Amino acid sequence: MKRLALYFTAPGQVSVREEKLPALGSGQLLVQSLLSAISPGTELLIYRGEFPAGLPLDENIPSLQGGFSYPLQYGYATVGRVIAAGAGADSAWGGRLVFAFQPHASHFINEPRGLIPVPAELSAEQAVFLPNMETAVSFIMDGRPLIGEHVTVFGQGIVGLLTTALLARHPLGSLVTLDKYPRRRQASLDSGATASFDPQTGELPHRMEAIQPQGADLTYELSGSPAALDQAIQVTGYAGRVVVGSWYGSKRASLDLGGRYHRSRIRLISSQVSSLAPEFSGRWSKERRFSVAWKMLQQLKPARWITHRFPLEEAERAYRLLDTQPGEALQVLFTYTGEATGEAELG
Numbered sequence: 001m002k003r004l005a006l007y008f009t010a011p012g013q014v015s016v017r018e019e020k021l022p023a024l025g026s027g028q029l030l031v032q033s034l035l036s037a038i039s040p041g042t043e044l045l046i047y048r049g050e051f052p053a054g055l056p057l058d059e060n061i062p063s064l065q066g067g068f069s070y071p072l073q074y075g076y077a078t079v080g081r082v083i084a085a086g087a088g089a090d091s092a093w094g095g096r097l098v099f100a101f102q103p104h105a106s107h108f109i110n111e112p113r114g115l116i117p118v119p120a121e122l123s124a125e126q127a128v129f130l131p132n133m134e135t136a137v138s139f140i141m142d143g144r145p146l147i148g149e150h151v152t153v154f155g156q157g158i159v160g161l162l163t164t165a166l167l168a169r170h171p172l173g174s175l176v177t178l179d180k181y182p183r184r185r186q187a188s189l190d191s192g193a194t195a196s197f198d199p200q201t202g203e204l205p206h207r208m209e210a211i212q213p214q215g216a217d218l219t220y221e222l223s224g225s226p227a228a229l230d231q232a233i234q235v236t237g238y239a240g241r242v243v244v245g246s247w248y249g250s251k252r253a254s255l256d257l258g259g260r261y262h263r264s265r266i267r268l269i270s271s272q273v274s275s276l277a278p279e280f281s282g283r284w285s286k287e288r289r290f291s292v293a294w295k296m297l298q299q300l301k302p303a304r305w306i307t308h309r310f311p312l313e314e315a316e317r318a319y320r321l322l323d324t325q326p327g328e329a330l331q332v333l334f335t336y337t338g339e340a341t342g343e344a345e346l347g
Contacts, residue, residue, distance in 0.1 A: 001020070001021045001030075001107070002018050002019065002020050002021065003018070003019060003021050003105055003106045003107040003108070004016050004017070004018055004105065004106040004312055004313070004336075005017055005019055005073060005103070005104070005105040005106070006073065006074075006075065006103065006104040006105065006312060006315050006334075007071045007072065007073055008046050008047060008070060008071065008072050008073075008074060009070055009071045010049070010070055011047070011048055011049030012047065012048065012049075012323075014047070014315050014316055014319055015071075016312055016313055016315055021107060021108075021109060022109065024084060024085070024086035024087075024109060025086050025109075026086050026087050026088045026089075027086055027087075027088045027089050027111065027112070028085075028086040028089065028109050028110065028111060029082050029084070029085050029086070029089055029093055029109070029110055029111070029112060029115065030082070030083055030084040030085070030107060030108075030109055031078075031080040031081065031082055031083070031098060031100065031102075031107065031108055031109075031110060031115070032080050032081050032083045032106070032107055032336070033078050033079070033080040033102075033105060033106050033107060033108070033336045034079050034080050034081060034097075034124050034335075034336060035078070035079050035124050035125065035128050035333050035334065035335060035336070036075055036077055036078040036079070036102070036104045036128065036312075036333065036334045036336075037077040037128045037129065037131075037132075037331060037332075037333055037334075038075070038104075038318060038319075038322065038331075038332045038333070038334070039075070039076065039077065039131070039132070039158075040157060040158075040322045040326070040329075040332070041157065041159065041224045041246070041247065042074075042247060043074060043075070043319070043322075044319070044322055044323060045247070045249040045250075046068070046072070046074055047319050047322075047323060048323070050249040050250050050251060051068040051249045051250060052068065052249060052250045073103035073104070073105070074103050074104075075102065075103040075104040076101040076102065076103070076131055077099075077101070077128050077129075077130065077131045077132070078099070078100050078101075078102040078103075078104070078105075078108070078128075079097065079098070079099050079100075079118065079124040079127045079128045080097075080098060080100070080107075080108075080336075081095060081096065081097055081098070082094055082095060082096045082098060082115075083095075089112065090112065093112060093115075096117055097117070097118040097124065097127070098115040098116060098117055098118060099115070099116040099117075099118055099127050099128075099130050100114060100115050100116070101114075101131065104312060104315070104334055105312075106312060106336045106337075116130070116290070119294055119298070121298050122294070122297060122298060123303065125303040125306060125333075126297050126298070126301060126302065126303050127297065128333065129158070129162070129297055129302045129303070129331075130290075130293055130294070130297065131273075132158050132159050132162055132302075133162055133293040133296055133297050133300075133302070134273055134289060134290060134293040135159050135162075135245070135273040136159060136162035136163040136165075136166055136296075137166065137289055137292050137293050137296065138271060138272075138273045138276075138289065139159075139163050139220060139222070139243060139245050139271055140163070140166050140167065141277065141280060141284075141289075142243055142269055142271040142277055143218050143220060143241060143243045143269070143271075144218075144241075145167060145170050145172060145218055146217070147170070147171045147172075148171065148172065148173045149172055149173055149217040149218055150172070150173045150174045150176075150211075150212040150214070150215075150216050150217050150218075150237075151167055151172055151174070151175050151176070151216060151217065151218045151219070151220070152175075152176045152177070152178070152208075152212070152216040152218075152219045152220070152232070152235055152236075153167070153175070153176070153177045153178070153193075153219075153220045153222060154177075154178050154179075154199065154219070154220065154221045154222060154223045154225075154228045154231065154232050155178070155179060155220075155221070155222035155223030155224065155225075155228065155246070156177050156178075156179035156181075156184035156185065156187065156188045156196070157179075157184065157222070157223075157224075157330075158302070158305060158330060158331050159222055159245070160177070160179070160184075160188075160220075160222040160223070161184070161187055161188060161191055161302070161305060161330070162300070162302060163220060163222060163245075164177055164188050164191050164192065164193055165191040165192060165300050165302075166296065166300075167192075168191060168192025168193065169192075173217075174194045174195075174211050174212055175192065175193050175194045176193065176194055176195050176196070176197070176208065176211055176212065176216075177193045177195075177196040177197075178196070178197050178198070178199040178204075178223075178228075178231075179196065179198070179199070179223070180198050180199060180200055180327075181326065181327035182327070183327060183328070183330070184327070184330070185197070185198070187305060187330065194211060195207070195211055199223075199228065199231060208235055212235070212237075214237045214238075215235060215236055215237025215238070215240060216235050216236050216237060216240055217236075217237060217240050217241070218236075218240065218241050218243070219232045219233075219235060219236045219240065219241070219242045219243070220232075220242075220243045220245060221242060221243070221244050221245065221246055222245045222246055223246060224246045224247070224248065225246070226248050226251050226252060226253035226254065227253075227254075228246075229242075229244060229246070229253050229255060230253070230254065230255050230256055232244075233255065233256075233257075233261050233266060233268075234256075234260075236264075236266050237264070238264050238265065238266075239264070239265045239266070239267075240264070240266050240267070241266070241267045241269055242266060242267065242268050242269065243269045243271050244268060244269065244270055244271065245271045245272075247272075276289070302331075305330040305331045306330070306331045306332075306333060307328070307329050307330045307331060307332065308321065308329050308331075308332045308333070309332075309333045309334075309335050310332065310333070310334055310335065311334070311335055311336075311337070312334045312335070312336060315334065318332050318334065
């Protein structure tokens, strides 16, 4: 059986290749992809060649082993349907809608433990947001917003919007978001932000002071821009917290730590979804956090932020759009026809 698979081959270059799938092994499942979501923050770093050489792709995801070097497969948000099973596999998996942390491809083989059944209440379009929702839940846990706090969020891409939507459910004093693209700012306001500003406007300090006169108690930097981290520190008040959720890849952050930061007791908190903060490990697990993420997907219904769908064969167009016109897109999906050549091996 053959499939189509996406490869990043060089800076600014991707290719979609037809390749043969191996026969199903004992207990394995064959999944036909329906949708996969582009994660623009990480995937644009790969597309642009801005990843740090030698860093593992993701030590916690079996389908993302190896290091950052071309050519490579990437992607971690695929929803599909189980269409065949190897010998000894539970027949109950047949036809089931599943989520997988899987690179972009029309079909893939996985063990049952690598698949997450999609709750019956969720469509494929909602379920494909699971990794980003888990990330947003992780940011809330690491930031620990308190009642009445003033919160600022830099970056209103998909992860930023999900984080804003979760924060808006808290009884905060104010929730201010910043993004340079009008479409994202409007989506942020629709998600419950008190106000949303362009971080590049010269009037920003005055606008921020009018809403948060003592500075932010809690600030999230989710823009992917190293320069925004310096701004995040500047808008944070005395003894405030800055949660750094962005991954900058090989880009360096130049910070002014010689001014008010030194005397303000501001805390910088690194947040990354691959693990749980040690203080949560006694009562929390990845499975518990997934459960919360599924519930939040049911309540927030983020599929409304899907702006573009491309057949996998048109992947070059999708990445070019995100690279050159980021303000036009919120969530971009790859779609799959479900057609494959050859016979499925049933084991």
